[in-house]
Amino acid sequence: MDSVELFFISLGAAVVVYYGVKLLLFSRMLFPKLWFPLSKTFFTSMGEWAVVTGASEGIGRAYTFALAEQGMSVVIMSRTKATLDQVAKEIGDKTGQRVKVIVTDFTKENVFSEIEDQLKDLNIGVLVNNVGILPSYIPCKFLESAELDQTITKVINCNVKTMVKMCKIILPGMENRGKGVIVNISSGVASIPFPLYTLYAASKVFVERFSQGLQAEYKDKGIIIQAVAPFGVSTRMASYQKTNIVTLSPEDFVKSSLQYLKAGDKTNGSVYHIIMGWLLQSMPLKVLYAESVLNNLQDYVKKIAAQKASLSASSATLQNGRNK
Known part of the structure; x- marks a missing residue:
């Protein structure tokens, strides 16, 4: 066997091993409970309190309830006090856990010194950075964004x-405690440069x-830091699409x-x-970036x-009719 033949056999074997390992790693994602089990006391062992930003609705609200159900007291943060108070009541009624409400608008400047003061005495084991805004629900080019x-x-x-x-x-x-969990909510659209959602996608990159850099820095300290990048979730940001x-x-x-x-x-959060x-x-970007594809995306969202607007108007009209 000459050296050239040996080289190609070795190269072929290396490719098979490489893709075999990738397939094995991917197959683990199909059975997370088997490969990545969490004990019943995992979250409470991290600390007494969980902090969730953007907790008044959608994914943030769901994290709040899930962590409270695991036995954690929760700090919920958003800008609408009435909604937060309602969520706090529901959590207390359902789980019996303590809830601390912090009202703040994260789009504003200089809000963090007050937040730090309100959190300084808490033993915080979990942080979920969920709050985020989409510049425009209707996809558009960067310079066409309003204001x-x-x-x-x-x-x-x-x-x-x-x-x-x-x-x-x-x-x-x-x-200092040598343990903790930080979950930072990204988005599936950050998987590639995403036209018409350019600013939003870039912020999620x-x-x-x-998150990945921070995890590399603090993993040896016993802290889990993970970016979660969902695609379709039925929230207000996604116009409450049917599940x-x-x-x-x-x-x-x-x-x-x-x-x-x-x-x-990093995980996308579901199979x-x-x-x-x-x-x-895996999709060639030339296909995604084709003018016809982008136009179809824009038309579909519109x-x-x-x-949704028509349905809301019809519901409002019907309700007004009942109230007369």
Whole structure:
């Protein structure tokens, strides 16, 4: 056997081993309870309190209930006091856990010193950085965004700055105790450069890279830091689309995503979203970036928005008729 033949045999064997390992690692994602089990006391062993930003609805609200059901007291943060108070009551009634409400608007400047004061005496074991804003539900080009300067500031403050500042506030306590969990909510659209959602997708790329770098820095301290990048979840940001095999309810998504907490520094949070991420990254960008594809995406979202608006108007008319 000459050296050239030996080289190609070795190369072929290396390729088979490489893809075999990748297939094995992917197969683990199909059975998270088997490969990444969590004990019943896992969350309470991290600390007494969980802090969730953007907790008044959607994914944040679902994380709040899930962590309270695990026995944690929870701090819920958002900008609407009435909604937070209602969520706090529901959590207390359902789980019996303590709830602390902090009202704040993360799109604003200089809100973190007050937050730090309110959190300083708490033994915080879990932080979920969920709060985020979508510049426009209808996809559009960057320069076509309404009130662009204000939009840029709000997206950076809410999607980027808040996550970093909350980590700065809470991470030191976790480092001192040698344990803790930080979950930073990214988005599936950050898997690739995503036209028409450019600013939003880019802000979520920051979430992922920051989380992955931070995990590398603090993993040896006993702290889990993970970026969670969902695709379809039926929330206000997604215009409450009907749930199906791909579009999950916030509760189902959170239940699934927590099973992947030990699966690495990034997860899409569910089997179907993991598959979607793989498909999206495998797609040639020239196909996705074709003008016809982008136009169809824009038209589809506009159609969904119009249907929702029409349904809301019809419901309001019917309700008014009943009230007369």
